[in-house]
Amino acid sequence: MNFASDNWAGAHPKIAESLTRHAGGFAASYGASDLDRAVEKRFNEVFEREVAVFFVATGTAANSLALASVNRPGGVSFCHREAHAIEDECGAPEYFTGGARLHPVDGPLGCIDPVNLKQELKRFNPAFIHAGQPMAVSITQATEVGTLYSLADIAGISAICRDHGLPLHMDGARFANALVSLGVSPADMTWRQGVDIVSFGGTKNGCWCAEALVFMDPSHAKDLPFIRKRAAQLFSKTRFIAAQFDAYLDGDLWLELATHANAMAARLADHIRASERIRLAWAPQANEVFAIMKKSVSEKLHLEGAVFYDWNPPHSEMDRVEEGEIFTRFVTSFATSEEEVDRFGELIA
């Protein structure tokens, strides 16, 4: 009953197998091998356009380099108050941009409220240099709290970006989970709604270590080779990432794994809805489930072998947690089994 995180899972057998298959022989390093180029082309197919793809080590790196690529002096990027970039990256985005600020925007259930975004942007007057200059908007899909932006939501945010001349970045650490939940194509969820840059995560969905920074318009990525190398994110044996993505994208494995993870989250949520001992914080839309329970209940569940984390509730949802209760997070993955979900269901029944 391990619901600690999707990064507690290892690698899917097909991913591991692909890596082994590409272990032998010589291949050009630093992204120049045939396999690297073949996988880059796969991304063109995935996104239905020519994109620029850069492998990096971590999702934090992808997000940070995305912002570094649009960096401006005194730059301010707007993201949700509980965005991963603000709460979970130890300042990497600010570090990689030499101090460009992440400006928190509020909104319910992990999504930027466009009214708030507009209002915050209004506080920046282009002629008033003291405030700095807006530089980007970043949204997380799926969000940190297991919810989704609809296509219309994304289009709404990107319209505001366009009005202010700002690029729109999507943190897609759980891109696949969002995609299969919405039932749309990668193109639909990104550039067709105005998204410019995507952090495309594979690690949480069955890879060992496979993160890509994808620019919808390659002309915007001209400096990226230097930006990535300067950040010590250029692997030498890049085929070890390419080999993972090769298997990941092959035969829609990535969508299959995400579909499973989401189904396990939905199943878990059903068990929680049926429970009288713990309650669902809100309906999950991807592979994260949040629940509220008494501390004593949590302790008992842990003793009985359930693994999950206490979590900080979003600022916007703090009222949901009563005195004496705790807020908790459960994450499912490709490696989660129905059996362990049901076993947990029995525990809380």
Next chain:
Amino acid sequence: MNFASDNWAGAHPKIAESLTRHAGGFAASYGASDLDRAVEKRFNEVFEREVAVFFVATGTAANSLALASVNRPGGVSFCHREAHAIEDECGAPEYFTGGARLHPVDGPLGCIDPVNLKQELKRFNPAFIHAGQPMAVSITQATEVGTLYSLADIAGISAICRDHGLPLHMDGARFANALVSLGVSPADMTWRQGVDIVSFGGTKNGCWCAEALVFMDPSHAKDLPFIRKRAAQLFSKTRFIAAQFDAYLDGDLWLELATHANAMAARLADHIRASERIRLAWAPQANEVFAIMKKSVSEKLHLEGAVFYDWNPPHSEMDRVEEGEIFTRFVTSFATSEEEVDRFGELIA
């Protein structure tokens, strides 16, 4: 006949196999798994003392975070003029330290000349803040030009460091190659000679991606968890690096692979010595061989299937290259075969 670089090789079968073996099941992420801890302990054995070990994505990251860990405002680190940190890391060390300078020190054949080091240090007066403050010395072992510091050389540099209160860092991207060539222990080559921090490379010697930053004194690494995470270098599924190092260190595989690579370099050098068409720049001491030849010869060799790079000669050795000649680099690895070395030997005979 691929002598392009040791990072054109893939992964040794035992490394790939270990990775596959650890693919299943749940394990704590971010360095907290049992395997992570077991491998950390292996490093204690390797170095014959308790050390602090941090996995990172690239050798550039290891070097840059080493310097970031001893960072000081206006800091100046001293390394050889042709150090990897200066010539091949696209400014990452300066970037990760927010601008601490790498001060080039000259010396023959890739090694810092201690007389020059002392002289440069003398230019810094602690009371003259304009010059900045010395912060570290960094040496590369094996050097970028395939040579070695002897134990006495290292002790000599570290004595200067001690006199000036400076930590000594060793860029060990080819640590194993140096070690087996000198025939000494890791402890001998590092802390017993006064080395404080080691960039311990596994990638060039048979791993996919396995680099570790090792602090001889764990108390000097207290901030490293934050420094690494801030630099987007904390992998989530760290067991994928741990699994590589597990196989790498097991049964002295790492020493065996390095011994082979060095032997191939020596064999290649013998062929070059015997040739009248190309000449050896200097005797290799690890797994890199440098040769000088006419441009026409180089072109012909490439046509005949030999893969190697034109290279910038070190400033100190530029006189060795005559008008019309080019300077070239050949690198051998665990994957280099006697057969291809000999085939190249025939080509140049």
Next chain:
Amino acid sequence: MNFASDNWAGAHPKIAESLTRHAGGFAASYGASDLDRAVEKRFNEVFEREVAVFFVATGTAANSLALASVNRPGGVSFCHREAHAIEDECGAPEYFTGGARLHPVDGPLGCIDPVNLKQELKRFNPAFIHAGQPMAVSITQATEVGTLYSLADIAGISAICRDHGLPLHMDGARFANALVSLGVSPADMTWRQGVDIVSFGGTKNGCWCAEALVFMDPSHAKDLPFIRKRAAQLFSKTRFIAAQFDAYLDGDLWLELATHANAMAARLADHIRASERIRLAWAPQANEVFAIMKKSVSEKLHLEGAVFYDWNPPHSEMDRVEEGEIFTRFVTSFATSEEEVDRFGELIA
């Protein structure tokens, strides 16, 4: 009727005269002259303890170097959402710290609410490196919206700092205005309540350019000479700042000037209270007055020669501004005359 800003005033005649008096002869540069040292001693008297004093070019520099002096990787500093450091320094604090974040804390009327501060700090778990590490708390006295922290308020904030091992910084761009309004001593308003570092501003209160960074404990400022020089903030002819502070502190000129500025603000507020065309946003406690009026009224006042700015209301007070109204700022200074205040009073009567 110029209420644009206290930095639209020039220099007080005594300041200008002191500068001229010290123009001749040779004096050691970079802070080593007799005058520099004498003025440093004056600061010891002002604060009733031995302090470390560093002249810098701007208030933004003082704030930014204060944070740089306590910098930590992944560091997070807490300040009011509308702090100058967040809203008016174009990212300098983040830039000077290489990306350490400013975390906004809400509170009414420009003051950090200690309940909110505690709650935000609770979101940081020392073992959870992803969130980064708390690094400092910074308060502004007088605040950006013309209000004050009482001594008890400051003590309350500093108690929280102590509980979390955090230094407390005070942005005192309008230090003198706060001091005379509270009627306390510099020691009372700072270290006796637990303040560790002060940005001590003279520019807004009658100097040309005189800002000092003051450390209550000189042992905390050991790296500051390098931190300041690295930031290009070490003037060569430092006596030109020392000469200003010499006159500024002499005979309590600084307190006299601040008293006048505050009195002018109070007088202006009285006029606004009496007006039916514009209304006071809240009672001023220093030398800034905020008023709300119809846009048409504002336009007419500007036409009639009143100089003041439209301003972004604090997030906490946005409800005070009705549809069609605008929020405006008026600042008084040593150079504001009763006559122009009263003339404005007549305009709005």
Next chain:
Amino acid sequence: MNFASDNWAGAHPKIAESLTRHAGGFAASYGASDLDRAVEKRFNEVFEREVAVFFVATGTAANSLALASVNRPGGVSFCHREAHAIEDECGAPEYFTGGARLHPVDGPLGCIDPVNLKQELKRFNPAFIHAGQPMAVSITQATEVGTLYSLADIAGISAICRDHGLPLHMDGARFANALVSLGVSPADMTWRQGVDIVSFGGTKNGCWCAEALVFMDPSHAKDLPFIRKRAAQLFSKTRFIAAQFDAYLDGDLWLELATHANAMAARLADHIRASERIRLAWAPQANEVFAIMKKSVSEKLHLEGAVFYDWNPPHSEMDRVEEGEIFTRFVTSFATSEEEVDRFGELIA
């Protein structure tokens, strides 16, 4: 007999007087006052073209922001090994660019040797991202060792810059001294030879604190307002710098002061040439004189009231200093009198 530095002098009476004259009344802050604009226009006349002018606090700031304005990821700027930017700015240029490197180029007597510059540039291959990317060349005029680039020298360097697509920066901390020594116009010494950005210093030549960053092509300075503010270099009461430059440029005061300083240096050099106790290192071309003497002689001169510094000889000239001798620097300024120069002459006769 004070030859410590030109920044040990105070302010010229006309500079001090101008400052006092502009002390009263209200004026727009942050560079928007009438005086600011008038002085900006004066710079257009000085340079015989429309330029963009930015006042900053120090010469280090001017140099650092010049490089920040042309910043590129992995950027490398080329300057003389003993450039002020490398040896005397405590890492500010690297800090302000987030780590862009200063690459030392050798050359005799403080001037970049164009052959060396070309050779170093050749080491950078645009396709080899590991090395980083050339970003700028910076020369110092007058140099740190009191010598000059001729117009032809400057044109030669700028031709190399043009070939590599690099902007050329001139550190003109002693711009006026170079100008009057060469007897040319500001336009001749800068853009007519291909210089793009100038650090225009006034402080060392009679101002309190007056440094300007001047862009020959204003379109290259679009981001500068943000770059400067982010670096805490935007003074609020900018008229205090404008007032200094107003007097400085008025009636060619600046040229007159530099002519005097240079004449004093030449007079001092003549005395040294005539001496048998100390010897001239090389002929001064501006206002700095370098001399070599026995340590015992130096001590005696100090005892007799001469103020000057021991100095690090340039790497290229170290052979000139014999065992037991010391290398020393003498600087003259607008405030140096014939009388004290001659008094020193008597001492060494």
